Amino acid sequence: MMTRVFFVLSVVLTATFCLAQTSASSEGVPKEIPSFDVTAIDKTADPCADFYQYACGTWMKNNPVPGDKARWGRFDELYERNLYILRDLLNEAKAPGKHAATETMVGAYYGSCMDESTIEKKGTAPLAPELERIHGIKTKADLIRQVAYMHRNSTPALFAFYPQPDLHDSMATIAVLDQGGITLPDRDYYLKDDAKSVETRQKYVEHLQKMFELAGDKAEVAAAEAKTVLTVETGLAQSSMDRTVRRDPKTRDHKMTVAEIAGAAPNFDLAVYFADNGSPKFTSLNVGNPDFFKQVNEQLNSVALDDWKVYLRWKTINDYATTLTKAFVEEDFLFNGKYMSGQQEMEPRWKRCVKATDANLGMALGKLYVDRTFGADGKERTLKLVQAIESAMRQDVGELTWMSDTTKKKAYEKLDAIVNNIGYPDTWRDYSSVVVKADDYAGNAVRAGAFEVQRQYKKIDRPTDRKDWGMTPPTVNAYYRPPMNDINFPAGILQPPFYGKLMDDAVNFGGIGVVIGHELTHGFDDQGRKYDAEGNLRDWWTADDGKEFEQRADCTAKEYSGFVSVKDDKGEVKLNGKLTLGENTADNGGLKLAYMALTSIIGNTPAKPIDGYTAAQRFFLSYGQIWCQNVTDQEARKRVLTDPHSPGRWRVNGAVQNSAAFQQAFGCTAGQPMVAANACRVW
Numbered sequence: 001m002m003t004r005v006f007f008v009l010s011v012v013l014t015a016t017f018c019l020a021q022t023s024a025s026s027e028g029v030p031k032e033i034p035s036f037d038v039t040a041i042d043k044t045a046d047p048c049a050d051f052y053q054y055a056c057g058t059w060m061k062n063n064p065v066p067g068d069k070a071r072w073g074r075f076d077e078l079y080e081r082n083l084y085i086l087r088d089l090l091n092e093a094k095a096p097g098k099h100a101a102t103e104t105m106v107g108a109y110y111g112s113c114m115d116e117s118t119i120e121k122k123g124t125a126p127l128a129p130e131l132e133r134i135h136g137i138k139t140k141a142d143l144i145r146q147v148a149y150m151h152r153n154s155t156p157a158l159f160a161f162y163p164q165p166d167l168h169d170s171m172a173t174i175a176v177l178d179q180g181g182i183t184l185p186d187r188d189y190y191l192k193d194d195a196k197s198v199e200t201r202q203k204y205v206e207h208l209q210k211m212f213e214l215a216g217d218k219a220e221v222a223a224a225e226a227k228t229v230l231t232v233e234t235g236l237a238q239s240s241m242d243r244t245v246r247r248d249p250k251t252r253d254h255k256m257t258v259a260e261i262a263g264a265a266p267n268f269d270l271a272v273y274f275a276d277n278g279s280p281k282f283t284s285l286n287v288g289n290p291d292f293f294k295q296v297n298e299q300l301n302s303v304a305l306d307d308w309k310v311y312l313r314w315k316t317i318n319d320y321a322t323t324l325t326k327a328f329v330e331e332d333f334l335f336n337g338k339y340m341s342g343q344q345e346m347e348p349r350w351k352r353c354v355k356a357t358d359a360n361l362g363m364a365l366g367k368l369y370v371d372r373t374f375g376a377d378g379k380e381r382t383l384k385l386v387q388a389i390e391s392a393m394r395q396d397v398g399e400l401t402w403m404s405d406t407t408k409k410k411a412y413e414k415l416d417a418i419v420n421n422i423g424y425p426d427t428w429r430d431y432s433s434v435v436v437k438a439d440d441y442a443g444n445a446v447r448a449g450a451f452e453v454q455r456q457y458k459k460i461d462r463p464t465d466r467k468d469w470g471m472t473p474p475t476v477n478a479y480y481r482p483p484m485n486d487i488n489f490p491a492g493i494l495q496p497p498f499y500g501k502l503m504d505d506a507v508n509f510g511g512i513g514v515v516i517g518h519e520l521t522h523g524f525d526d527q528g529r530k531y532d533a534e535g536n537l538r539d540w541w542t543a544d545d546g547k548e549f550e551q552r553a554d555c556t557a558k559e560y561s562g563f564v565s566v567k568d569d570k571g572e573v574k575l576n577g578k579l580t581l582g583e584n585t586a587d588n589g590g591l592k593l594a595y596m597a598l599t600s601i602i603g604n605t606p607a608k609p610i611d612g613y614t615a616a617q618r619f620f621l622s623y624g625q626i627w628c629q630n631v632t633d634q635e636a637r638k639r640v641l642t643d644p645h646s647p648g649r650w651r652v653n654g655a656v657q658n659s660a661a662f663q664q665a666f667g668c669t670a671g672q673p674m675v676a677a678n679a680c681r682v683w
């Protein structure tokens with residue numbers, strides 16, 4: 001599902017509005033995060049020289065990245081706090097007593113994860129039957145059946161298969177076949193020749209060898225297997241499309257019949273795959289990257305069957321790793337956490353288990369979370385803010401001098417059609433068919449994964465389910481979905497520091513207001529603008545207006561390409577302005593829209609300053625402080641390659657240096673760093 005999120009965190013959860021719980025079990029829950037934090041400010045810095053340093057300098061000095069994290073920001077503080085609240089809920093759910101069925105289920109899931117002694121006793125037993133299956137593969141047809149089996153159990157391998165609204169008929173959901181199969185976070189890790197990339201591959205091979213040894217293979221066998229996996233995955237990477245190119249949805253738009261794609265890549269035996277993967281029967285689908293299938297088709301022949309079996313062994317071991325013994329979990333951490341992200345130590349077990357429960361049974365845990373934390377007036381309150389930002393966007397479009405009335409009319413139609421989803425879904429997901437056993441953590445993870453795969457596959461060739469949420473309610477994040485034309489705000493983000501009931505409007509609009517404006521702008525960024533009001537990939541722009549847009553987007557792409565993300569002993573890395581274009585457009589647009597909405601509410605007459613700051617200053621400081629963060633160099637490097645979002649420093653300084661309202665608020669003048677000589681503005 002294509003979603004444009006406010007920021008990327010693989011798992012993100014959060015805290016509460018009212019914190020009514022007083023039970024003794026709410027042990028150690030950190031206190032609420034302040035919305036506007038005067039103590040975070042570095043008053044020795046000049047806001048016109050480096051606004052990020054001004055808004056966050058003292059916070060950054062006092063909040064180094066904790067040992068068990070790769071990045072630490074105010075988002076993460078909120079998320080961390082939420083982990084404590086979710087732990088309380090889970091401990092209550094697993095304690096003896098009368099519970100609703102879903103409560104018992106999440107409690108048992110969490111409990112099975114916490115039961116390390118049972119996990120140790122089982123050793124590699126959960127893995128054994130899976131590896132036995134792979135050992136039994138005798139033909140290429142067996143191979144593809146095994147891939148189908150693994151996909152049914154949500155184990156990634158070779159390529160990807162999932163449902164998605166038809167790009168040209170968003171009311172219907174169809175099957176999608178796409179590139180996949182690599183393990184490192186991006187194809188560039190396999191293809192680039194710089195010193196850092198070469199080192200990463202060497203460390204990866206060492207990691208592969210250790211994991212094969214843990215699974216029971218002799219050292220010399222494991223060493224050979226490790227090299228085989230790297231070779232196979234490098235082939236898959238070479239056939240994969242670049243992440244930045246894929247941003248254009250047209251590069252992923254290839255509807256064809258099953259017979260067509262099966263004929264174009266016969267070695268895949270796709271007919272066998274579709275018959276075996278548990279999806280309903282269908283006759284046409286979208287193929288995200290047909291060239292991937294044509295090229296890997298050759299690889300399927302040229303690579304020996306035994307080598308493919310080694311690759312599938314690895315994908316299975318890797319998928320199970322975090323559910324197995326301490327030895328597996330630690331080796332997985334040493335590579336993925338420590339080497340790849342610069343995390344110094346593992347998070348305590350309970351935090352990992354809370355996250356795993358949210359990831360696998362998140363809509364059941366989310367219900368408990370909403371019941372406890374999200375006030376009945378939460379939806380109402382947020383809707384008012386959303387409406388204020390939406391009318392700012394309408395005004396903004398109206399005032400554009402470069403857009404014709406013809407295109408403006410279509411833009412209004414799209415804006416009017418946007419659906420607002422707030423807090424949590426209307427109906428709660430039914431997990432009753434998932435079997436959760438107190439003493440079988442690995443099995444629970446597989447069964448929950450298989451349930452989700454089935455739930456997704458059921459969408460194929462059916463009317464699009466626009467009510468299905470892409471994030472769990474405790475998530476501290478938000479998203480826009482182009483095919484649905486909807487903006488979504490989970491309960492987790494609707495609280496301080498984003499929104500405080502007692503905070504002044506300036507602070508709330510600089511926080512949640514910008515988030516809302518950001519998601520709204522996604523509907524009109526370099527990707528979103530290609531979809532119409534119904535979510536179909538259809539050009540609704542006049543040719544001239546399209547050109548005007550591209551020019552402005554290009555300005556933003558070039559501007560952000562000049563920003564440095566990390567500078568260390570391994571060199572300097574700049575942002576990829578094209579990869580981050582949509583997010584940067586949304587940040588700039590969101591900041592503008594939220595400020596417009598704020599002034600329409602409080603007017604331009606200066607209110608009495610609070611904490612020594614005017615309303616306008618508080619608005620921009622609130623925005624800046626959302627993004628206070630520290631990050632390890634390793635994590636920053638990884639994100640430049642994989643994350644479509646800019647790092648906190650540039651989400652703030654990049655947007656404010658383009659903002660006349662900001663410059664006015666702080667009295668910045670031409671020639672100062674926070675006044676861009678060629679300010680870029682799309683919306």
Ligand SMILES: [Zn+2]
Nearest residue numbers: 004005006586
């Ligand atoms: Zn976004």
